[in-house]
Amino acid sequence: xxxxxxxxxxxxxxxxxxxxxxxxVVQGVGFRPYVYTLATGLDLRGHVTNTPEGVVAEVEGxxxxxxxxxxxxxxxxxxxxxxxxxxHQEVPATGDTAFSILASRTDGPARxxxxxxxxxxxxxxxxxxDPADRRHRHPFVNCTHCGPRFTIVTxxxxxxxxxxxxxxxxxxxCAREYxDPADRRFHAQPVACPACGPRLRLLVPxxxxxxxxxxxxxxxxxxxxxxxxxxGAILAVKGLGGYHLACDATNPDAVALLRRRKARxxxxxxxxxxxxxxxxHLVRPGAEERGLLTGATRPIVxxxxxxxxxxxxxxxxxxxxxxxxxxxxxxxPYTPLHHLLFGLPGxxxxxxxxxxxxxxxxxxxxxxxxxxxLRRLAHLADAWLTHDRPIHxxxxxxxxxxxxxxxxxxxxxxxxxxxxxxxxVPVRPALxxxxxxxxALCLGEGRRAWLSAHIGDMDDLATQRAFERAVAQLESITxxxxxxxxxxxxxxxxxxRWADRNATGRPVVxxxxxxxxxxxxxxxxxxDGSRPVLGVAFDGTGYGDDGAVWGGEFLxxxxxxxxxxGHLAYVPLPGGDAAVRRxxxxxxxxxxxxxxxxxxxxxxxxxxxxxxxxxxxxxxERDLNCVPTSSMGRLxxxxxxxxxxxxxxxxxxxxxxxLEAAALTAPxxxxxxxxxxxxxxxxxxxxxxxxxxxxxxxxxxxxGPAAVLEHPxxxxxxxxxxxxxxxxxxxxxxxxxxxxxxxxxxxxxxxxRFCGLARERHGVDTVALTGGVFANSLLSSACAAALRADxxxxxxxxxxxxxxxxxxxxxxxxxxxxxxxxPATD
Numbered sequence: 001x002x003x004x005x006x007x008x009x010x011x012x013x014x015x016x017x018x019x020x021x022x023x024x025v026v027q028g029v030g031f032r033p034y035v036y037t038l039a040t041g042l043d044l045r046g047h048v049t050n051t052p053e054g055v056v057a058e059v060e061g062x063x064x065x066x067x068x069x070x071x072x073x074x075x076x077x078x079x080x081x082x083x084x085x086x087x088h089q090e091v092p093a094t095g096d097t098a099f100s101i102l103a104s105r106t107d108g109p110a111r112x113x114x115x116x117x118x119x120x121x122x123x124x125x126x127x128x129x130d131p132a133d134r135r136h137r138h139p140f141v142n143c144t145h146c147g148p149r150f151t152i153v154t155x156x157x158x159x160x161x162x163x164x165x166x167x168x169x170x171x172x173x174c175a176r177e178y179x180d181p182a183d184r185r186f187h188a189q190p191v192a193c194p195a196c197g198p199r200l201r202l203l204v205p206x207x208x209x210x211x212x213x214x215x216x217x218x219x220x221x222x223x224x225x226x227x228x229x230x231x232g233a234i235l236a237v238k239g240l241g242g243y244h245l246a247c248d249a250t251n252p253d254a255v256a257l258l259r260r261r262k263a264r265x266x267x268x269x270x271x272x273x274x275x276x277x278x279x280x281h282l283v284r285p286g287a288e289e290r291g292l293l294t295g296a297t298r299p300i301v302x303x304x305x306x307x308x309x310x311x312x313x314x315x316x317x318x319x320x321x322x323x324x325x326x327x328x329x330x331x332x333p334y335t336p337l338h339h340l341l342f343g344l345p346g347x348x349x350x351x352x353x354x355x356x357x358x359x360x361x362x363x364x365x366x367x368x369x370x371x372x373x374l375r376r377l378a379h380l381a382d383a384w385l386t387h388d389r390p391i392h393x394x395x396x397x398x399x400x401x402x403x404x405x406x407x408x409x410x411x412x413x414x415x416x417x418x419x420x421x422x423x424x425v426p427v428r429p430a431l432x433x434x435x436x437x438x439x440a441l442c443l444g445e446g447r448r449a450w451l452s453a454h455i456g457d458m459d460d461l462a463t464q465r466a467f468e469r470a471v472a473q474l475e476s477i478t479x480x481x482x483x484x485x486x487x488x489x490x491x492x493x494x495x496x497r498w499a500d501r502n503a504t505g506r507p508v509v510x511x512x513x514x515x516x517x518x519x520x521x522x523x524x525x526x527x528d529g530s531r532p533v534l535g536v537a538f539d540g541t542g543y544g545d546d547g548a549v550w551g552g553e554f555l556x557x558x559x560x561x562x563x564x565x566g567h568l569a570y571v572p573l574p575g576g577d578a579a580v581r582r583x584x585x586x587x588x589x590x591x592x593x594x595x596x597x598x599x600x601x602x603x604x605x606x607x608x609x610x611x612x613x614x615x616x617x618x619x620x621e622r623d624l625n626c627v628p629t630s631s632m633g634r635l636x637x638x639x640x641x642x643x644x645x646x647x648x649x650x651x652x653x654x655x656x657x658x659l660e661a662a663a664l665t666a667p668x669x670x671x672x673x674x675x676x677x678x679x680x681x682x683x684x685x686x687x688x689x690x691x692x693x694x695x696x697x698x699x700x701x702x703x704g705p706a707a708v709l710e711h712p713x714x715x716x717x718x719x720x721x722x723x724x725x726x727x728x729x730x731x732x733x734x735x736x737x738x739x740x741x742x743x744x745x746x747x748x749x750x751x752x753r754f755c756g757l758a759r760e761r762h763g764v765d766t767v768a769l770t771g772g773v774f775a776n777s778l779l780s781s782a783c784a785a786a787l788r789a790d791x792x793x794x795x796x797x798x799x800x801x802x803x804x805x806x807x808x809x810x811x812x813x814x815x816x817x818x819x820x821x822x823p824a825t826d
Contacts, residue, residue, distance in 0.1 A: 017046070017060035017093040020070060024084035025113045025419065026055045026077075027158035030144035032101050033186040034078050042069055045096035050104035050157040054112045060096050079145055080115055080296070082419070101181060104157040114153050114477050116415050117240045117395065119298040119334035121146035123184065128336050129344050134173065135193050137344070139200050139222065139337040140389065144188040146296070150418055151241045151393045152190060156477060160189040164390040171196040190389075198389035200337070203374070204382075213374060213384055222340045225385045226350035229341070234258050236359055236373055236381035240335060241395025241414050241453070242366035243359025243373050245380055246272075248351040252320040255355060259320075261380045263362050265650025268322035270300045270329035270397070272356040274342040279353075282306055283328055288402045297415030298334040299398035302327040304664075321355060324646070324654070326661035331356065331397060337385075358396055362651075365456050365466040368394045393473055394466060395453045403777040404784065409801050410775055412440065417453035418477065421799060423813065424526045425559065430816035431471065431482035433495040434808035435513070437652070438801070439463070441470060442808035443480040449523070449812055450478050454805060458494040467498070482506065486815035488513055488807070490543035509815035513542030513807070514550055514771070518557045520810030521768035521802075525795045529559035533766040533795070534758045536751055536783070538773035539803065540580070540633030540653070549573055551631030551771070552717070554754050556762060559813055565762075566715035566754050568635060569593075572626035574619050583637035583655040584608045584647045585616060590638045592620055594720035596727055603644035603730075632747070632773050635719055639743050642726055643736040653772065659740045660776050666741035673745035674725045677718035678753065715757060717750050748782035755787055768795040772803030 022031070027050050035048045035057050042065040048057040059069050074083040120128075124141045127133040135141045142148070155162035170178060174193050177185040185191045192198060202221035203213035225235055229247065232254040237244045245262065247254040249271045258264070273279045276290065283303035285293060292301050305328050322328050333339045343350050359367045359377055367373045368391040373384060399411040409416075429445040436458040443450045452470045456463040475481070485503055487496035489510040499508050511519075518535025527533070535555040544550035552568030571586075571593045579585040587604035591597070598605045598613065608616070620626060633656065640646045640655035645662050649655050722743065729739055751769075758764050767787050774780045774796070784794045800806035
């Protein structure tokens with residue numbers, strides 16, 4: 001019998017064969033079955049396989065069909081795929097008579113992209129709820145279009161053997177689906193069913209703490225968990241990237257108990273709702289917010305609260321979940337287990353809203369290990385709803401808000417990590433270690449940068465260990481082998497010290513904190529750095545080149561350097577962290593700097609204990625432990641206390657958050673604004689307290705196009721007139737909300753004025769709004785609207801946080817520019 005001939009041979013054409021390399025997010029998303037279907041539909045022969053570099057296909061057949069295959073490959077890719085490039089070249093024909101899917105290749109460096117974890121798709125949810133389906137009520141139902149990815153990957157290429165599902169042999173039914181190119185679960189690596197695992201368990205401590213938690217009701221752990229939640233219990237629930245602590249959000253006693261156990265203070269909790277209808281009385285999401293809530297990523301979305309009304313049917317005291325906050329963080333279920341916790345049709349009623357907060361003590365990294373969860377969460381949880389699928393990569397929930405119709409990233413993690421960002425300039429292979437608050441690290445090479453998921457605050461030993469694991473994990477799934485390290489200039493940052501200890505002969509480039517913020521905004525926006533921008537970098541704390549604490553900065557900057565065009569006038573930061581925790585100390589420091597008396601009729605004065613007031617007065621008079629600061633974050637703290645809004649801060653930016661909430665209560669008819677004084681600074685550097693002179697060892701600013709702009713001394717914004725006007729308003733009986741609104745307008749007007757001055761003097765027409773203060777959507781929106789009205793191009797963050805969670809991206813681009821220049825190293 002003769003060999004079958006290809007269609008091209010039958011038609012008398014010379015068959016053409018091409019080798020095609022597809023790069024991007026093309027593994028674990030159904031790309032190979034898509035290629036198989038496309039190729040066989042065009043009567044092409046050949047094969048497709050996963051490699052560490054991407055997906056490689058060889059197709060052979062009629063030249064026209066081969067061309068159609070190559071041209072259309074990226075057009076109808078699977079929903080979770082992200083095709084970055086399609087490269088193809090002609091290779092000799094081999095006479096293949098069929099198209100096949102080959103086993104993955106493991107040779108070569110890892111260059112493919114790992115997809116993020118994705119919310120359960122509609123098809124899997126239908127199976128979950130269908131009593132006739134073999135995956136009915138299976139808490140781990142998933143397919144090629146949904147489920148865990150990043151958090152279960154242990155190596156590349158992305159095959160089951162390189163995931164935490166390797167320990168779960170597939171049953172015959174799952175194996176058949178896995179091997180069928182026409183099936184929705186073809187090579188879906190986490191595929192499973194009730195017959196082959198994973199397994200869910202509910203662990204409850206025995207009465208009287210007599211021994212470790214033990215499994216109960218093995219046949220119905222979710223139903224029992226729902227009952228416990230309804231009774232006011234706190235559950236540790238194992239999710240995709242770690243444990244959550246959950247309780248009934250409509251039960252104020254349960255919420256208060258969780259708050260006490262977790263040492264949460266007044267920091268808002270996020271809630272998970274069964275569906276959008278269950279939050280309609282609390283918030284009013286717009287179209288963009290609804291899209292985020294119901295899409296494939298399903299982050300926590302910060303939504304403006306509609307009020308705190310309660311009804312007899314649905315008693316929900318909003319103040320217990322998000323006290324003092326103008327926003328409520330909301331997410332919808334994104335795993336099958338979440339959907340089961342809320343209940344399927346016909347299930348007994350349970351809580352309609354759940355607090356879902358990271359499974360940790362405040363400040364520590366999220367717990368992922370089961371044994372560790374039993375130990376570290378023992379004093380927090382009443383029971384554990386857990387399972388035996390290991391979590392390899394910790395990953396918190398992402399947090400976003402919508403500002404002026406565009407997403408604003410607050411915390412980048414699940415659903416977004418580890419997707420890389422495309423850089424507008426090439427960089428040398430480098431590792432940027434970020435800052436010490438809200439730490440995230442960044443690896444980059446060429447025109448790609450990989451940001452890690454949110455790690456946490458580096459003052460905790462467990463977080464530092466999590467940082468080291470994140471470095472190793474990210475290096476294992478990227479081709480980057482860092483030739484240099486980038487870190488903040490702060491001499492005490494633990495992240496920077498880690499870089500020094502682990503440099504192993506590589507240079508460590510120190511990047512000024514606010515320059516990194518501005519560079520992060522520029523890189524995200526795709527600017528090549530050929531023209532400087534005016535970076536408005538507002539945050540709480542950043543180490544300045546003069547030894548002061550910066551944070552209210554106007555920087556003329558590009559990637560190679562910056563000039564400090566302007567900043568808030570320095571005031572003392574009395575007691576360092578003590579002033580951060582007690583905003584009334586900053587208010588008193590600003591009053592003194594403005595020449596205003598500490599009168600008992602001012603709330604910030606009366607709230608400061610008399611003994612502390614005496615000590616503070618001597619401290620300020622003698623300039624003891626009073627580092628000068630230009631921080632906009634600390635200015636927000638001071639005004640919050642002066643206005644009587646917040647005197648003690650139990651979590652980062654609490655005073656500013658509550659000041660924003662107060663501003664939203666001001667009547668629409670009030671349009672008043674306070675005014676800053678504006679003057680030029682003396683050209684000398686500020687005196688460092690206790691030295692009698694300028695700091696001698698401050699790091700020099702790198703040279704670059706921005707550095708040669710003629711600018712002898714920065715312009716100063718003096719807040720003294722603002723404080724004088726606020727004191728006058730308060731004594732006239734003006735409401736705190738009106739004071740807060742007028743202050744927000746004052747800051748927006750200051751930004752507008754300084755940007756106008758920069759354009760007049762230096763021709764700059766692009767402004768970057770960056771730093772943690774610009775997570776305040778009221779301020780961000782007001783500044784952007786005013787600047788755009790003046791014809792400026794305004795850059796705001798969308799893909800990375802404006803705060804320190806985005807710092808590493810800026811560090812990377814500043815330090816690792818692929819240019820012929822000598823980096824400034826410490």
